[in-house]
Amino acid sequence: MLKQQIAADLEKAFSRYGFAEPSVAQLKDACHVSLRTLYKYYASKEQMIAAALEHRHQRYIEFLLEDNQEVGTSSILAVFDKLGIWMRDFAPNGCMSSNAVAAFPENQEIREAVSRHKLNVMALLGEKSQQPQFATSLLLIHEGISNSWTVLGEQSVVTAKQLATTLLEGDAPQ
Template sequence: MLKEQIASSLEREFSEFGFAEPSVAQLKVACGVSLRTLYKHYPSKEEMIVGALQHRHQRYLAFLLADVPETGIHSLKHIFTKLGVWMKEYAPHGCMSMNALAAFPENDFIYQAVKSHKKDVQRFLGEQSVRPDLSTQLFLLHEGVSSAWPVIGEQALDAAQHTIIKLLSEN
């Protein structure tokens, strides 16, 4: 339970301040634990980042699944609408996973955590659409919204939703 609370606090800090900015001492304060307790659960800053990313991954998928009406086109519309809410409320600076990868491009531990998250999102979109053959296209739309959000906001979401309708009606 304490490890999850620490991961939640780490997620908030990294989301707000990025990955280079907060020192381990600042992270310790944000988590409300001793340095020894922080290092007991997350022995390095990289492990703190991965813990935060994994916590966010679980929270994100649960957020998208909340109140999903059904599978297929209605499910995708709902999911992409929720993606817009997520971006406004929790990720105005873009995808936290991609930001971590940009901050630590050579770190394989972080890369594997991001890759796992992205594969899960791709699989999730294929399952929810009942079109696993379109999971890559849907994933690219999802990622496009996440990447473009800081620059064009809801325009990215509107374009993705329009493209989803067109994509599913053509196939």
């Protein structure tokens, strides 16, 4: 239980301060634990980042699926709407996973956490669309929203929904 709470607090700290800025001492304070307790569960800053990413992944998947029992195109459009809300409310500085890899490009543990996240999102998009052959394309559209959000904001969601509709239903964009 404490380990999960620490991961949740680490997620908040990294989301707020990024990956380069906070020292382990600052992370300890953000988690409201001793340095000994923090290191008991996560032996390095990189392990702390990986734990924060895993926690965020679980939160993100639950958020996307909340109130979305549909399948097909309407489900994908709802996922992209939820992604817009996520970006606005929880990720105004861009995708935390992408930012983590950019900050620690050589760290295998972080890269694996990010890969698991992206592949799970891709699988979810394939399942929710009921067209798994488009899962990779839908992931690319999804990533387009999160990567362009800081510049385009809500327009990235509008355009992504048009692209997804065209892909899944073969309709020309309006």
